[in-house]
Amino acid sequence: MKIKDDNKINDIYAATLKLVKASGLAGITMQAVAKEAGVATGTLYIYFQNKDELIIRLFDVCVKNSASNFFKDYSVRDPFKVGFRTIWSNILQHRLSRFPESIFIEQCFHSPFIDEDTKITLKKMFDPLLELLNRGKREHLIKNIDTFWLLTFMIGGINEVAKRVVYFNKKLSVELMDQNFQMCWDGIKA
Amino acid sequence: MKIKDDNKINDIYAATLKLVKASGLAGITMQAVAKEAGVATGTLYIYFQNKDELIIRLFDVCVKNSASNFFKDYSVRDPFKVGFRTIWSNILQHRLSRFPESIFIEQCFHSPFIDEDTKITLKKMFDPLLELLNRGKREHLIKNIDTFWLLTFMIGGINEVAKRVVYFNKKLSVELMDQNFQMCWDGIKA
DNA sequence: AATATAAATGAATAAATATTCATTAAAGAA
DNA sequence: TTCTTTAATGAATATTTATTCATTTATATT
Known part of the structure; x- marks a missing residue:
């Protein structure tokens, strides 16, 4: 059984913070976060409801x-x-x-x-x-x-x-x- | 000939500021600004390119x-x-x-x-x-x-x-x- | 090695939002 | 009053973005 990778959550957080610093909460998109974190957009929805x-x-x-x-x-x-x-x-x-x-x-x-x-x-x-x-x-x-x-x-x-x-x-x-x-x-x- | 109403620009600015205070730059939409300012969305594009x-x-x-x-x-x-x-x-x-x-x-x-x-x-x-x-x-x-x-x-x-x-x-x-x-x-x- | 289970993918779809444009309204000029 | 010009409208369209889901991949268990 494949298991959720706790580190991935941290990658997602880090990506989000980096993007917010660069262009604010207004500039954030799920696609951008996913790309920055190195995961697929769908993956975000495994770790977060929305x-x-x-x-x-x-x-x-x-x-x-x-x-x-x-x-x-x-x-x-x-x-x-x-x-x-x-x-x-x-x-x-x-x-x-x-x-x-x-x-x-x-x-x-x-x-x-x-x-x-x-x-x-x-x-x-x-x-x-x-x-x-x-x-x-x-x-x-x-x-x-x-x-x-x-x-x-x-x-x-x-x-x-x-x-x-x-x-x-x-x-x-x-x-x-x-x-x-x-x-x-x-x-x-x- | 109908003339542009300078006051309208101020209404638009005021509406924008009010919305930003309430829910941040991230929460702003052109429709919301238009509604708050009491004009049609299209009107915003008369005064501003985008x-x-x-x-x-x-x-x-x-x-x-x-x-x-x-x-x-x-x-x-x-x-x-x-x-x-x-x-x-x-x-x-x-x-x-x-x-x-x-x-x-x-x-x-x-x-x-x-x-x-x-x-x-x-x-x-x-x-x-x-x-x-x-x-x-x-x-x-x-x-x-x-x-x-x-x-x-x-x-x-x-x-x-x-x-x-x-x-x-x-x-x-x-x-x-x-x-x-x-x-x-x-x-x-x- | 075979199976089962859940993570991961990313293209497809849904939803939200920006922008346009055909039409109407207003106001100055003739 | 009629004509002309531009503002104003808001539904329609284009674009962007969030979310889903059928499929694939990885890994723990047998």
């Missing part, structure tokens, strides 16, 4: 992927600034090394594919970071601003750096990482 | 629109911080009041519609701000970091605030505006 399911399941994979990377090497017992820097670096590294996934998530956000419930799931991903920021406020280390906006400020900077590194082909040296972190830290610190 | 031209010309309108708003009430003779705050506010206000345009520009960036030259044009839009930041460095008011990354930091924060105001239905009070500006300023100041 185009929607492909997009939605890939979205799910990308989100779970992010979640597992963001809090790597982070412990709630770290001193505040250490934990904060760890998470800041993790998110930036993740956005850079998996840029197409980030773009895909962003594009899905404004597409007919993702529903409101899924958006809430995405938001929950940042809960441990919100917790850390709350702690930073309790310890009077950072500004007394609604945690939601502290998070917004932090994430905004990171996202834009990642985008511009990729779009404008910039190299991000250790020094530049430090400078960027410094700006973020000076922005939130009390 | 779908591509509609998207590209709308993109152009949005970009020009941004450019004219960003530097409103700004003079190079303003003291640095005054000028900086003016532009910061203008960009945020513009992103908020014309959110669909911002989303449209962002989505176009990752689509088959926009070419590299156009992306460069978009980047040029920020030149006066880059100039101002350079001046801030010369006056030792802000950090001595590559101007490109100072700009990135500033824009990232603004964009994320605008997105989250809209996505999560937040109200941005004057106090919150001030707090957000303070974070940005503390981040870049020397």
Whole structure:
């Protein structure tokens, strides 16, 4: 009996991400995905019910992927600034090394594919970071601003750096990482 | 002789932006745009050669629109911080009041519609701000970091605030505006 | 090696979408 | 008012894209 090849699913995901990065969710066709993944179009329908399911399941994979990377090497017992820097670096590294996934998530956000419930799931991903920021406020280390906006400020900077590194082909040296972190830290610190 | 109605073009643009905000560039069809704009599908082809031209010309309108708003009430003779705050506010206000345009520009960036030259044009839009930041460095008011990354930091924060105001239905009070500006300023100041 | 089972194929079909065009409506000129 | 010109219409057509399915291929089991 021939068995489904789990690797094939990854090939399909990779092909989809590559195409979305190149020409957006709007430009994706099942034929193009199949060709890029090196399979027949019919094969896509063995692994996925239809185009929607492909997009939605890939979205799910990308989100779970992010979640597992963001809090790597982070412990709630770290001193505040250490934990904060760890998470800041993790998110930036993740956005850079998996840029197409980030773009895909962003594009899905404004597409007919993702529903409101899924958006809430995405938001929950940042809960441990919100917790850390709350702690930073309790310890009077950072500004007394609604945690939601502290998070917004932090994430905004990171996202834009990642985008511009990729779009404008910039190299991000250790020094530049430090400078960027410094700006973020000076922005939130009390 | 019947004459073309310039207002009709604006109706078509408005319809397109509304649909892109609702379901992304991927979800747009000419029929949907026509219906939303209250015209027949054939009418779209009187004003635009085809779908591509509609998207590209709308993109152009949005970009020009941004450019004219960003530097409103700004003079190079303003003291640095005054000028900086003016532009910061203008960009945020513009992103908020014309959110669909911002989303449209962002989505176009990752689509088959926009070419590299156009992306460069978009980047040029920020030149006066880059100039101002350079001046801030010369006056030792802000950090001595590559101007490109100072700009990135500033824009990232603004964009994320605008997105989250809209996505999560937040109200941005004057106090919150001030707090957000303070974070940005503390981040870049020397 | 023969058989059975499910994956894989890709041309064929269905469905969605872009575009055209014969016709009608409007508005300025004669 | 009539004529002329162009906008506007929307059903018809062309094109693109999603999906199906009869057939082939691969592999585990006997």
